[in-house]
Amino acid sequence: MNNAKNSDQSTLASLQSDDVFEALDTRKGGLSAEEIQEKREMFGFNKIDEPEGESVFIQFIRHFISLMAVLLWVGGTVAFFFTDTPQLGIAIWLVNVINGLFSFFQESKASKATDALKKMLSSYARVVRNNSEQQILTEELVPGDVLMVEEGDKIAADARLISSNDLQVNQSALTGESNPVRRNELPISPEDLSSFEYKNMIFAGTTVSSGSGTAVVTKTAMNTEFGKIAKLTQSLGDEKSPLQKDLDKLTKQISIIAISVGVLFFLAAILFVEQPVAQAFVFSLGMIVAFIPEGLLPTVTLSLAMAVQRMAKEHALVKKLSSVEALGSTSVICSDKTGTLTQNEMTVNHVWLPTQEFEVTGLGYAPEGEIQADGTSIDANNHADLKLILSAAALCSNARILPPNEENPRYTVLGDPTEACLGVAAEKAGLVPEAIESQAMRLRELPFDSTRKRMSTIHQLTKPLDGAKKIAYAKGAPKETVDLCTTIRVDGKVIPLDEEQRISIMEANDQYARQGLRVLAIAYRDLSKAENLPRAMSEYTPELIEQDMVFIGLVVMADPPREEVAAAVEKCREADIRIIMITGDYGLTAESIAKRIGIVKGEHPRVITGTELEKMTDESLKEALSDEVIFARVAPDQKYRVVVNLQELGNVVAVTGDGVNDAPALKKADIGVAMGITGTDVAKESADMILTDDNFSSIVRAVEEGRAVYDNIQKFLLYIFNSNMSEAVPSAAFLLSRGMIPLPLTIMQILAIDLGTDLIPALGLGTELPEPTVMQRPPRPKHATLLNRKILIKAFLWYGIIASAIAMGAYFYVNLIHGNAFANLADSGLIYRQATTMTLGAIIFCQIGAAFNSRTETQSVFSIGLFSNKLINNGIIFEVFLLIILAYVPLFHGLFNTAPLAMLDWIFLILCPIPVVGLEEARKYYIRHKNKKEAA
Ligand code: ATP
Numbered sequence: 001m002n003n004a005k006n007s008d009q010s011t012l013a014s015l016q017s018d019d020v021f022e023a024l025d026t027r028k029g030g031l032s033a034e035e036i037q038e039k040r041e042m043f044g045f046n047k048i049d050e051p052e053g054e055s056v057f058i059q060f061i062r063h064f065i066s067l068m069a070v071l072l073w074v075g076g077t078v079a080f081f082f083t084d085t086p087q088l089g090i091a092i093w094l095v096n097v098i099n100g101l102f103s104f105f106q107e108s109k110a111s112k113a114t115d116a117l118k119k120m121l122s123s124y125a126r127v128v129r130n131n132s133e134q135q136i137l138t139e140e141l142v143p144g145d146v147l148m149v150e151e152g153d154k155i156a157a158d159a160r161l162i163s164s165n166d167l168q169v170n171q172s173a174l175t176g177e178s179n180p181v182r183r184n185e186l187p188i189s190p191e192d193l194s195s196f197e198y199k200n201m202i203f204a205g206t207t208v209s210s211g212s213g214t215a216v217v218t219k220t221a222m223n224t225e226f227g228k229i230a231k232l233t234q235s236l237g238d239e240k241s242p243l244q245k246d247l248d249k250l251t252k253q254i255s256i257i258a259i260s261v262g263v264l265f266f267l268a269a270i271l272f273v274e275q276p277v278a279q280a281f282v283f284s285l286g287m288i289v290a291f292i293p294e295g296l297l298p299t300v301t302l303s304l305a306m307a308v309q310r311m312a313k314e315h316a317l318v319k320k321l322s323s324v325e326a327l328g329s330t331s332v333i334c335s336d337k338t339g340t341l342t343q344n345e346m347t348v349n350h351v352w353l354p355t356q357e358f359e360v361t362g363l364g365y366a367p368e369g370e371i372q373a374d375g376t377s378i379d380a381n382n383h384a385d386l387k388l389i390l391s392a393a394a395l396c397s398n399a400r401i402l403p404p405n406e407e408n409p410r411y412t413v414l415g416d417p418t419e420a421c422l423g424v425a426a427e428k429a430g431l432v433p434e435a436i437e438s439q440a441m442r443l444r445e446l447p448f449d450s451t452r453k454r455m456s457t458i459h460q461l462t463k464p465l466d467g468a469k470k471i472a473y474a475k476g477a478p479k480e481t482v483d484l485c486t487t488i489r490v491d492g493k494v495i496p497l498d499e500e501q502r503i504s505i506m507e508a509n510d511q512y513a514r515q516g517l518r519v520l521a522i523a524y525r526d527l528s529k530a531e532n533l534p535r536a537m538s539e540y541t542p543e544l545i546e547q548d549m550v551f552i553g554l555v556v557m558a559d560p561p562r563e564e565v566a567a568a569v570e571k572c573r574e575a576d577i578r579i580i581m582i583t584g585d586y587g588l589t590a591e592s593i594a595k596r597i598g599i600v601k602g603e604h605p606r607v608i609t610g611t612e613l614e615k616m617t618d619e620s621l622k623e624a625l626s627d628e629v630i631f632a633r634v635a636p637d638q639k640y641r642v643v644v645n646l647q648e649l650g651n652v653v654a655v656t657g658d659g660v661n662d663a664p665a666l667k668k669a670d671i672g673v674a675m676g677i678t679g680t681d682v683a684k685e686s687a688d689m690i691l692t693d694d695n696f697s698s699i700v701r702a703v704e705e706g707r708a709v710y711d712n713i714q715k716f717l718l719y720i721f722n723s724n725m726s727e728a729v730p731s732a733a734f735l736l737s738r739g740m741i742p743l744p745l746t747i748m749q750i751l752a753i754d755l756g757t758d759l760i761p762a763l764g765l766g767t768e769l770p771e772p773t774v775m776q777r778p779p780r781p782k783h784a785t786l787l788n789r790k791i792l793i794k795a796f797l798w799y800g801i802i803a804s805a806i807a808m809g810a811y812f813y814v815n816l817i818h819g820n821a822f823a824n825l826a827d828s829g830l831i832y833r834q835a836t837t838m839t840l841g842a843i844i845f846c847q848i849g850a851a852f853n854s855r856t857e858t859q860s861v862f863s864i865g866l867f868s869n870k871l872i873n874n875g876i877i878f879e880v881f882l883l884i885i886l887a888y889v890p891l892f893h894g895l896f897n898t899a900p901l902a903m904l905d906w907i908f909l910i911l912c913p914i915p916v917v918g919l920e921e922a923r924k925y926y927i928r929h930k931n932k933k934e935a936a
Pocket of ligand 1: 336337416448450476582584
């Protein structure tokens with residue numbers, strides 16, 4: 001294959017761009033399907049090999065060497081060798097194995113969920129293949145592909161440029177140099193240069209800072225420079241989140257408490273009831289197991305992963321699990337306007353010329369409608385200035401409109417909607433796009449950038465305009481474009497632009513903007529007369545071209561707010577989350593839209609422009625941020641300052657962005673949100689979350705999920721701590737009575753609860769859906785801890801005491817039925833076993849009530865449907881099933897100290913959850929009432 005022969009980068013760099021095609025065995029129209037297939041077989045997929053992670057075996061083993069697992073191994077060994085109950089040892093080992101398997105499968109389920117998400121995050125490249133432009137997955141690129149790159153793209157393979165427009169590339173990923181470098185297609189002499197210095201090559205792993213270009217792929221996958229030097233580590237899912245780290249710490253702290261309790265019980269067992277050392281050790285082990293929150297970490301990971309999956313369905317792709325927590329505590333969302341709060345479906349509805357205003361009818365991108373002046377239809381072919389403004393606007397655009405087809409019944413846009421609607425308006429005015437283009441061949445483009453807020457294109461005219469053969473058309477934000485103009489075209493004549501005219505242009509602009517409309521100014525410059533321009537057009541810069549221009553008029557377009565946004569904004573208001581609009585658009589347009597969707601409520605909110613922002617001190621900015629404020633006409637890099645100041649005020653900030661210059665703000669924010677449709681690769685890479693529908697409402701739903709995850713982990717903690725008290729009290733009763741009360745709950749029974757019956761309902765709590773009230777309270781304070789006093793008091797002193805009383809009640813109840821003396825129990829015969837089975841059963845049934853109780857914080861659990869969580873329901877069925885097996889299968893009677901129960905006993909047990917749920921419902925009712933009163 002030629003490819004191998006000529007793929008030496010230095011040879012390619014020295015060729016004329018036309019010769020590059022031949023050298024790489026390709027052509028301008030791209031590769032054919034067979035050639036792609038051939039090259040795929042030869043070079044494989046364009047993927048960087050990922051470093052191998054932990055092997056499944058190691059992952060598996062980890063679950064059997066955790067602190068608790070080791071304790072159980074030791075405990076089992078002691079019981080097996082040193083007590084007269086070796087079967088107890090075997091049982092402890094068995095429980096340990098089952099528990100290890102359970103957490104292993106839980107963890108692998110979570111990692112499968114994150115793997116699925118990784119796939120969704122794949123990126124695309126634009127190529128020419130088989131003579132047509134198409135979008136493909138970057139991993140499908142092969143050497144010889146004709147690759148098109150533009151601002152914000154992440155370059156996916158090494159490639160040799162064949163054309164460029166003001167192309168600048170950031171190579172910091174490869175060279176560490178963070179300033180962008182210029183690149184073009186001109187041949188070079190590669191001697192003494194390292195390949196990164198070749199001005200006509202672009203490299204995988206680097207990004208396009210500005211401009212655009214077309215290049216032929218030279219190397220892919222591990223053959224690229226990036227592949228050679230980089231050990232790409234994808235962080236998704238690998239890194240422990242702050243929450244997980246917190247939990248690690250928490251687990252350790254609780255383990256220390258658990259071991260201290262264990263030591264206390266061990267000593268008490270020896271001193272108070274004179275148990276042999278081995279027996280006392282096994283006994284205290286029960287306490288330790290009861291207190292260690294086993295299953296906590298995998299449950300947290302799983303509930304995060306499941307929330308992330310739910311968010312993906314709601315159009316929010318979270319790149320790291322840790323972002324979910326930050327989302328939950330978000331207190332400010334800084335949002336763009338165009339496309340995020342609005343539909344980004346532009347329709348031109350007015351054209352303004354200095355002496356005449358036109359209306360444009362029709363909606364959307366279908367070229368159905370017309371241009372009217374005072375109600376009369378106008379053909380632009382009969383109106384020179386109208387024709388000029390519409391054709392200049394259409395020519396200074398890159399978007400294409402695709403007519404309806406089988407897949408899509410509507411007209412659709414390829415490219416920027418702001419540009420697409422301009423072509424549609426021209427068609428409505430009777431102009432034919434192909435005809436306009438053929439009369440004005442495009443020579444060069446000075447691409448749009450949101451700091452300049454305009455773009456220009458240079459054309460060769462076949463029919464000169466007032467003698468101009470080479471012309472530059474510019475379109476952009478009115479203020480930024482009018483500032484470039486020195487003259488104005490009025491009824492076909494070019495006259496100097498005076499102050500009065502400038503004022504009247506801006507007045508017209510303001511009038512449209514107040515209605516929430518978006519306005520672009522259109523201008524041109526005769527370049528045939530321009531002096532001091534460089535010879536090579538590749539050296540034209542915006543500064544050289546965009547000056548001394550002729551103002552033509554304004555094109556006005558509507559971009560209606562997204563329908564669902566007003567409700568999402570209202571939700572944020574209830575949830576005490578502030579929304580700050582930061583837009584590149586004009587202040588009055590921004591204000592009008594902000595008012596319409598409810599972001600600002602005041603009549604005269606403060607609007608700060610980019611220029612004002614630049615002059616403000618941090619103190620005055622902070623002051624402004626404490627009130628309703630809109631940022632308009634700002635450059636994306638100014639977002640960074642707003643984010644920093646909001647964070648310094650103690651906020652957790654989410655910020656949206658789509659362009660290259662948004663990257664610093666996206667990185668700095670607690671949650672960087674990139675647009676999936678309009679966003680560049682650079683923005684997506686810097687962000688923590690990607691909105692696949694670019695829709696603001698999706699952020700709000702993600703915040704809701706984020707809050708719910710945190711709640712769920714707390715619900716889980718509450719539930720597992722619940723049973724601790726009722727597990728500890730029976731042993732305490734045994735010890736404190738110096739053995740007078742025979743042990744009401746044996747170690748195997750504690751293990752059966754902690755490592756058996758409690759597991760599935762606990763996991764179920766991790767999957768609870770957001771409570772309906774989750775967005776009716778303020779964001780969680782930044783430094784709030786997961787395990788707080790409220791949970792501990794609720795678990796130990798409220799549920800714990802209720803459940804302990806019931807459990808001990810159940811134990812003594814058996815005694816009461818069979819006479820009055822403890823002697824009945826102490827003989828460790830049938831009655832004793834029945835009594836301990838009742839303690840076990842009562843704790844299990846109280847935990848059933850506790851599972852329901854833990855599902856809501858203050859709401860009645862009945863209001864969300866008592867049985868609406870399937871996993872909890874299944875867990876309850878499993879619990880009861882396990883209890884039946886332990887009580888009725890003789891094999892377990894000896895091991896678990898159990899015995900069959902009587903009918904009346906079952907009735908007792910089934911009634912247990914009633915006081916547990918009833919008392920908690922009463923408490924919740926009281927809290928709700930109190931809150932309502934306080935709110936009133
Ligand atoms: P937001 O920042 O809310 O997304 P935006 O699209 O108005 O809104 P930018 O993309 O930064 O923000 O654009 C800034 C301004 O530049 C716009 O308000 C508009 O006046 C002008 N503009 C936008 N797109 C183009 C374009 N393709 N060509 C020329 N000018 C444009």
